[in-house]
Amino acid sequence: MTKIGVIGCGYWGPNLIRNFRNTSNCEMVIACDMQEDRLNRVRKLFPGLETTQRHEDLLRSDLDAVAIATPVWTHYPLAKTFLEAGKHVFVEKPLTRSSQECEELIQIAKEKGLVLMVGHTFEYTAAVNKIKQIVDSGELGDILYVNSTRVNLGLFQQDINVIWDLAPHDISIIAYVLGKEPISVNAQGVSHFKEGIEDVAMTTLRFENKTIAYIRNSWIDPNKVRSMIFVGSKKMLVYDDTSPNEKIKIYDKGVEQPSYYDNFGEFQFSYRYGDIYIPRIEEHEALSSECGHFVESIQEGTTPRSDGMSGLRVIRIIEAANQSLREEGRAIPVEPISNMETITNGVGSAH
Ligand SMILES: NC(=O)c1ccc[n+]([C@@H]2O[C@H](COP(=O)([O-])OP(=O)(O)OC[C@H]3O[C@@H](n4cnc5c(N)ncnc54)[C@H](O)[C@@H]3O)[C@@H](O)[C@H]2O)c1
Numbered sequence: 001m002t003k004i005g006v007i008g009c010g011y012w013g014p015n016l017i018r019n020f021r022n023t024s025n026c027e028m029v030i031a032c033d034m035q036e037d038r039l040n041r042v043r044k045l046f047p048g049l050e051t052t053q054r055h056e057d058l059l060r061s062d063l064d065a066v067a068i069a070t071p072v073w074t075h076y077p078l079a080k081t082f083l084e085a086g087k088h089v090f091v092e093k094p095l096t097r098s099s100q101e102c103e104e105l106i107q108i109a110k111e112k113g114l115v116l117m118v119g120h121t122f123e124y125t126a127a128v129n130k131i132k133q134i135v136d137s138g139e140l141g142d143i144l145y146v147n148s149t150r151v152n153l154g155l156f157q158q159d160i161n162v163i164w165d166l167a168p169h170d171i172s173i174i175a176y177v178l179g180k181e182p183i184s185v186n187a188q189g190v191s192h193f194k195e196g197i198e199d200v201a202m203t204t205l206r207f208e209n210k211t212i213a214y215i216r217n218s219w220i221d222p223n224k225v226r227s228m229i230f231v232g233s234k235k236m237l238v239y240d241d242t243s244p245n246e247k248i249k250i251y252d253k254g255v256e257q258p259s260y261y262d263n264f265g266e267f268q269f270s271y272r273y274g275d276i277y278i279p280r281i282e283e284h285e286a287l288s289s290e291c292g293h294f295v296e297s298i299q300e301g302t303t304p305r306s307d308g309m310s311g312l313r314v315i316r317i318i319e320a321a322n323q324s325l326r327e328e329g330r331a332i333p334v335e336p337i338s339n340m341e342t343i344t345n346g347v348g349s350a351h
Contacts, residue, residue, distance in 0.1 A: 002026050002088075002295045005058040007078060008070035009033040009042045011155075012092060016067050017046060019291040026295045032058055059085050065115070065298060067291075068092060072160050076101040079116070083108045088115040088298045090291075093168040094318060095311030097160075102315050106308035115297045117304040118311035120172035124289040126281045127247040131230065131239055132177045134250070134279070140232025146174055146213035147229040151221035161198040163187065163321050166217040171314045172306065173228065174205065174213050181313060181338075182207050185320035186331040192220065203321045206331070235274075246278050313337050 002025060006017050009031050020028040030050040031042050039051040052058070055078060058066055065088035068078050076096040079089045083105060095118040096102050109116035122128050135143060148170040157165050175181060182205035189201030199220050205213040226241035236251040252274025290306075297304040320332040 002064045002298050003029045003062055004065045004067060004295075005030040005032060005063050006067045006069065007032045007055050007058065008068060008074075008092075009038040010069070013038075013069035014042060014045055015287055016069055016090075016291065017042065017049070019285070019287045020067065020295075021046065022288060023291050023295050025299060026291075029063060030058060055081075058082070059087075064088060065090065065294070067294070069119075072097055072164065076105065079105050080108065083112060083114055083116065086112060086114065088294075090117045090119065090294045091311070092119040093121070093172070093311075094118075094164060094315055095308065096315060097164075099312055099315050099319055102308060102312040106312060109308060115294070115304060116308040116311075117294050117297065118306050118308065118314075119290065120168070120176075120306035120310060120314070121286050121290055122169050122173045123176050123306050123310075124293065125241075125286040126283050127239060127241065128173055128177065130248060130279055130281050131228075131237060134237060134248075135177050135230065135232075136179075139235060139250070140230060140237055141234030142209070143178060143211055143230055143232050145211070145229075145231040146178075147231075148174065148213065148215045149225045149227050151216060151218040152224040153222060154219055156193070156199065156219050157197070158194075161189065161191070161196075161201065161322070161325075162217045162219050163189065163198065163201045163203060163318055163325070165219075167201075167203060167215055167318060167321065168314050170203075170215040170217070170228075171205075171317050172310065174215075175310075175313055175317075176305075177230070178207065178211070178213075180207055180211075181336045182213070182317060182334055183336075184331045184333050185317055186324040186329050187321035188329045189325050198325060201321075201325070203324075205317065247281060248279050249276055250279065251276050309337060 004020050006013055017031055020026055032052050032055050033039050034053055066082045067090040069092045075091050079091050082089050150166045150170055184206045187201055187203040189198035191198045193199055200218040203215040228239040230237040238249045254272045256272055320334050324330055324332045
């Protein structure tokens with residue numbers, strides 16, 4: 001039985017509590033938030049659950065692990081405290097506010113043989129795993145272009161811009177599905193409401209072999225959109241995360257360049273219109289898989305899918321995007337994480 005505590009019971013934390021409570025071989029022991037009104041709500045939602053306002057209370061010896069769902073700037077100090085105390089740590093996305101902080105956490109986890117996992121939730125959805133399976137099978141051909149849109153109205157963050165808030169999801173999905181890292185990143189964005197906190201941004205990731213990915217993030221769009229398009233050399237895939245039953249559609253559509261043509265009419269024949277089909281997805285709650293995966297990694301001593309390195313990969317891309325924002329969209333080269341030989345994520349056996 002892995003005994004776990006959750007720190008941060010705002011918007012997201014109660015979802016983690018609910019899922020850890022439903023995870024087998026896991027005991028959800030204690031919830032922590034600095035604000036008493038948040039704890040009141042948690043006690044109403046989960047009667048009998050022990051609560052505290054002090055995160056230090058979770059350093060006690062009978063807890064194996066903590067999950068951190070607090071604002072981004074608190075991730076690093078909290079995660080460091082608990083790793084140093086010998087606890088396995090799950091941290092909500094983004095892992096930290098800098099790659100240096102990520103590297104430090106990865107190093108501590110490695111030295112202590114502990115699991116460090118980041119909440120890249122979409123890597124645990126049935127839809128994203130189906131997309132990965134389809135891309136890996138080669139059905140779409142070579143991926144030429146990805147277009148990701150993650151926009152809504154609000155929830156404005158006070159301490160981070162829209163790239164730090166929303167793009168971790170797009171970036172983690174793209175890196176997971178394509179299985180590769182960009183070679184350069186550029187971004188443009190604007191702050192309309194709070195000076196220095198961009199509320200709209202467009203980020204471009206360039207990969208080797210001319211694959212390109214565009215990410216559009218915004219807190220000021222009238223509608224919530226969560227969509228991605230993967231254009232392959234053979235077929236195209238459209239992913240709409242807001243659709244209840246038809247999240248993925250595959251278009252057997254493309255443009256084939258004719259060997260020659262005499263007029264525009266003939267050129268048009270080079271468009272290929274084929275079938276559109278909707279693959280079946282075995283739906284499940286992503287957070288349930290994610291929480292189960294954390295507990296399983298602790299108990300089996302395995303490296304989680306979204307480990308510290310995965311968190312670092314995303315942060316390095318976000319840092320490059322933010323550097324580009326400050327330099328009016330200049331392309332910032334990104335060194336592949338696989339070249340960083342000194343860092344490997346550590347895992348440990350069950351406590
Ligand atoms: N995976 C996802 O899809 C997803 C979705 C939403 C939010 N998140 C992430 O979850 C984290 C929290 O976001 P949120 O929207 O719930 O924020 P929030 O502001 O609603 O809640 C954060 C809570 O943490 C508490 N807190 C802060 N410092 C603390 C400390 N030292 N000890 C105890 N409690 C402390 C605050 O009192 C607050 O109640 C962020 O990292 C965010 O990116 C992830």
